Each structure stands twice: as structure tokens, then as C-alpha cells.
Amino acid sequence: MNRSAWARAVKGAAAVLLLGLLLMFPQKVVLGAQEGLRCCSEQLIPALFPFLIVCQLVMDCPAAPLLGRAFWPYLRLLRIGSPAAGAALLIGLLGGFAPAGRCVARLRENGRINSQQAQALLTACAGSGPGFVVNSVGLLMLGSWKIGWVLVGCQTIANLLCGLAAARLLNLPTLSRHAVRPALPDSETGDAVGVSGTIRQSAQAMLTICGTVVGFRCLYQILQPVFCLDARFSAAGAALLEVTNGCIEAARLPGSMAVYGCCAALSLLSASVFLQLRALVPGDVSLKTLALTRPLHLLISMGLLHFALQLLPDLAEQAWTPAEPVRIVTTRARPDAALVLFCFCCLVFFRLQKAAKPVSGPQENPLL
Numbered sequence: 001m002n003r004s005a006w007a008r009a010v011k012g013a014a015a016v017l018l019l020g021l022l023l024m025f026p027q028k029v030v031l032g033a034q035e036g037l038r039c040c041s042e043q044l045i046p047a048l049f050p051f052l053i054v055c056q057l058v059m060d061c062p063a064a065p066l067l068g069r070a071f072w073p074y075l076r077l078l079r080i081g082s083p084a085a086g087a088a089l090l091i092g093l094l095g096g097f098a099p100a101g102r103c104v105a106r107l108r109e110n111g112r113i114n115s116q117q118a119q120a121l122l123t124a125c126a127g128s129g130p131g132f133v134v135n136s137v138g139l140l141m142l143g144s145w146k147i148g149w150v151l152v153g154c155q156t157i158a159n160l161l162c163g164l165a166a167a168r169l170l171n172l173p174t175l176s177r178h179a180v181r182p183a184l185p186d187s188e189t190g191d192a193v194g195v196s197g198t199i200r201q202s203a204q205a206m207l208t209i210c211g212t213v214v215g216f217r218c219l220y221q222i223l224q225p226v227f228c229l230d231a232r233f234s235a236a237g238a239a240l241l242e243v244t245n246g247c248i249e250a251a252r253l254p255g256s257m258a259v260y261g262c263c264a265a266l267s268l269l270s271a272s273v274f275l276q277l278r279a280l281v282p283g284d285v286s287l288k289t290l291a292l293t294r295p296l297h298l299l300i301s302m303g304l305l306h307f308a309l310q311l312l313p314d315l316a317e318q319a320w321t322p323a324e325p326v327r328i329v330t331t332r333a334r335p336d337a338a339l340v341l342f343c344f345c346c347l348v349f350f351r352l353q354k355a356a357k358p359v360s361g362p363q364e365n366p367l368l
Contacts, residue, residue: 025222032221036214044210048098052202055091055099059084059106060198078120078163079172082112085121092125093156096132097273098209100125101280102202108282116170118281119289124163126277126290127155128243128266136244137262141251147259147315150308155266158300162293169289208279216242216272232257239265242272256309263305267298 058064068086075085088107092100100122108118128137130152138148220241231253239246243265250261274287281287309315 028221028224029218032218033214035221036210036217039217040210040213044213045206048209049202049206051095051099052102052205053198055095055102056106056198056202058087058091059103060110074124074160074163078117078124078167080113080117080121082107082117084112085117088121089125093127093159094129096129097126097269097277098205098280099129100127101277102205104285105281108285115282115284115286116172118285119287120163120166120170120172122277122281122285122287123166123290123293124159126269126273127159133266137247137251137266141247142258142262144315150305150312150315151259151263151266154263154301154304154308157304158267158297161300162297165296166289166293169292205280209276212272212275212279213242220245232261235261235265239268239270241270243268243270246270259309260302260305263301264298267301268294 058067064087065083068088068090069083071086071089072083075081075083075089078085085107088100088103091103104113104118104122104125107113107121108115113121130149133152133155134145134148137151139145142148220238223237223241231249235246235249235253238249239261246265246268247262250265251258253261269290274291277290278287
């Protein structure tokens with residue numbers, strides 16, 4: 001039996017096993033679906049959907065290269081010649097893996113980077129945003145915003161170093177002045193899509209993200225009794241499935257193990273994140289490079305965290321173990337205020353697009 005036949009057999013067995021689990025534990029499936037839908041309606045969609053739209057409009061804006069100008073030297077090390085890639089890198093490091101995947105996809109669809117450059121750039125910017133790491137992981141789960149910022153620094157440095165490793169692994173050629181051809185000849189460019197097309201594409205991406213979240217919440221509820229056999233096993237299993245639950249379970253570990261466990265959960269990204277990225281980026285952009293560099297990311301981030309804890313020995317003592325299940329506090333904006341803010345952001349970037357004048361003729365690459 002060849003490799004493809006084995007892969008089909010494994011996928012079929014996994015599908016049958018999953019179907020059996022769904023039929024055996026219907027109440028847990030319903031509970032997981034309710035939690036996933038509540039998470040999507042109260043947290044993901046209000047926070048992420050407008051950001052996905054704005055990210056794509058920013059990448060299509062002619063001023064996008066200036067946004068990430070500080071990353072141009074790093075882009076040269078990645079052997080990426082598109083100045084707009086700096087904006088994608090900045091948005092990914094600040095916003096997390098979903099905006100990173102959407103920005104990289106936009107650059108690829110517009111032909112500003114090739115598929116191998118997209119893999120290296122995605123490796124460098126895909127991760128958890130500082131807002132989630134500092135507020136949710138650091139402050140709410142570990143009880144210290146300082147630990148959250150330390151984790152942000154470790155994750156960011158590990159991301160950038162793994163991006164360099166990915167560029168060497170892919171054996172990217174040196175920068176040239178030749179333009180990169182579009183990835184999809186029949187796809188629409190940013191000028192042809194417009195605001196309505198951007199909203200449609202962002203809505204499709206948001207629907208896929210929400211479906212993935214709901215599915216993995218159901219799977220987590222089914223497997224939760226198995227995870228409860230041991231605290232460390234529970235944290236490791238939850239981290240492999242979903243980042244948030246992995247950090248919650250890791251935060252319950254005693255002493256400094258909680259900090260290291262949260263760092264490991266953030267580095268692994270989880271199967272849920274990989275499926276969401278697969279839906280966000282084009283099909284010719286492989287995620288194998290990102291997956292291959294995650295063990296290196298884990299080693300670098302854990303090493304940096306160990307150095308930080310040795311340098312600041314009182315930092316780990318600030319982490320506390322919650323006696324009750326961790327509750328992520330959420331705030332809701334009034335629907336009318338959120339709608340007005342969203343429309344205002346769309347109007348601003350729409351006007352920026354209209355005011356931008358197309359530049360005719362070949363241009364010299366600023367990074368060369």
C-alpha cells in the first residue's frame with residue numbers, strides 16, 4: 001500500500017472514530033457547540049471581523065509599504081523584495097495569526113510575493129497577538145501582566161528567528177528586480193475587488209474561523225474526561241487542540257510550570273490554528289514550513305523564557321494558580337456604537353483607495 005492509500009485509510013478511520021464519538025456523547029457535543037457559538041458571537045466576530053476587513057484594505061492601500069518600513073532590513077534577510085510585506089509582518093505580530101494569514105494571502109493574490117516567500121513570511125508573523133497574551137494569558141490566567149509582556153517578547157523573537165530559519169529551509173533565491181507573477185491569474189486584484197469584495201472575502205474567512213472554533217470546542221468537550229487523568233497531560237492535550245484551552249489548563253499547573261506551560265501552548269499554535277490558517281491562505285502556500293519550524297520556535301521561546309525567569313527570579317512567583325475554572329471576562333459594545341465605528345473605518349479606507357492615484361510604468365524596488 002502506497003503512501004496516498006495509507007493517508008486515505010487514516011483519514012477514513014479518523015472520520016469513523018469521530019462520528020462514533022459524536023453519537024456516543026451527544027450532550028457534550030451540544031455543550032461544546034454552545035460554548036463555541038457563544039465565543040464566536042461575543043468575542044471573535046466583534047473583535048476579529050472588522051480587523052480582517054481593515055487589514056485587507058490596508059494591504060491594498062498604496063501607503064502600506066510605509067507602515068512596515070522598519071522591517072525592511074529584516075525582509076532583506078528573508079529575501080522578500082515587496083515593501084508591503086513589512087506591513088503584513090507588523091499587522092501579524094500585533095494582531096495574531098488570523099490577520100497575519102489574511103495579509104499574507106492578500107500579498108500572494110496580488111502577486112507581490114511568491115508561494116515560498118509567503119511561507120517564510122507566514123512563519124515570521126503567525127502567532128498570538130499581544131492583546132490576547134498580555135490580557136488573557138498574563139493578567140487573567142497567570143495573574144501578572146508583566147509575565148504576559150515577557151511571553152510576548154519571547155514569542156516575537158522566536159517568530160522572527162523562525163522566519164529566518166524558514167527562508168534558509170526553503171532556499172529562497174537572492175532578491176532580484178524581476179516582478180513576481182500573480183499566484184492566481186483569474187483572481188481579482190485589490191483594485192478590482194473594492195470594499196464590497198473585501199467584506200465578502202472577510203465574511204467567508206470569518207465563517208470558516210467560527211466553524212473551526214465550534215468544531216474543536218465540541219472535540220475538546222468529548223476528550224475532556226481523558227485529559228482530566230493528569231494535569232500535565234490535560235495541558236498538553238488541550239494545547240494541541242486549541243490555544244486558549246491549552247493556556248487555561250497550563251495556568252492550573254503549580255509554580256513556574258504554569259508559565260512554561262502557557263509559553264509552550266502559545267508556541268505550538270494548536271491544530272485549530274493550523275486549520276484556520278489553511279482556510280485563510282491560498283492553496284499554493286504550504287503550511288509544512290510553519291509546522292516544521294514550530295519545534296524550533298518552542299525551544300527558542302522556552303529558552304528565552306528560562307533566561308528571563310533567571311534574570312528576574314521574582315517574576316515566576318507572581319503567577320498564581322486559580323482555585324476555580326478561569327473565566328475570560330468579556331465586554332460588549334452597544335450594537336449601534338459598534339456599527340458606527342465599523343462603518344467609519346470602512347469609509348476612511350475607501351476614501352484612501354479612491355484618493356490613491358495609480359502609478360504607471362516600472363518602479364524600482366525600495367528594498368534593493
